[in-house]
Amino acid sequence: MELLDIVNENNELIGKVEDKEKIHQNGIFHREVAVWIMNKNGEILLQKRATTKKHHPSKWALTAGHVDAGEDVKVAAKRECLEELGINIKELKNICITKNEEIHLNSSQKNNYFGYHFFSIVDYNINDYKIQKEELSEVKYISLEELKRILDNKDENYVFSKRTYMPQIVKYLYEERENMNK
DSSP, X not given: OOEEEEEOTTSOEEEEEEEHHHHHHHTXXXXXXXXXXXXXXXXXXXXXXXXXXXXXXXXXXXXXXXXXXXOOHHHHHHHHHHHXXXXXXXXXXXXXXXXXXXXXXXXXXXXXXXXXXEEEEOOOXXXXXOOOTTTEEEEEEEOHHHHXXXXXXXXXXXXXXXXXXXXXXXXXXXXXXXXXXX
């Protein structure tokens, strides 16, 4: 059982926790984290979800997950990087917080959550990642230009391709890459 804090529609903790499955069945707001990882070449790390995943199997996504009950969002983001990729993230920058209301196509579950988006620059080669096989099948780096093409084409192979907040994320990523090159 994975317990999560419940938040109201304004992202305020209400002092209650519930099992993740019940939260999704009932469309209860909770918190999730997403980490946009950029290498020294200005490329973004993506991970392919395992074929056994309930939601978005075999789709490309970024490192993300739920914030456990009582857990700080930055601690959750670092935990997800360690669990899924086998890496220790030292520094995380805040990008934004998004309010998301989704209904999964392959089930009747509703995923209503506030997404905390973080950014980190790493010095890892693709073979340095120790992926969690229960969660992922592979990882790859893509250029920001490729990310933009994925979004422009609303490519269904990428979990985030139709998310309304993505222009804000892409703008941030371009700015970070520009700052890296100064």
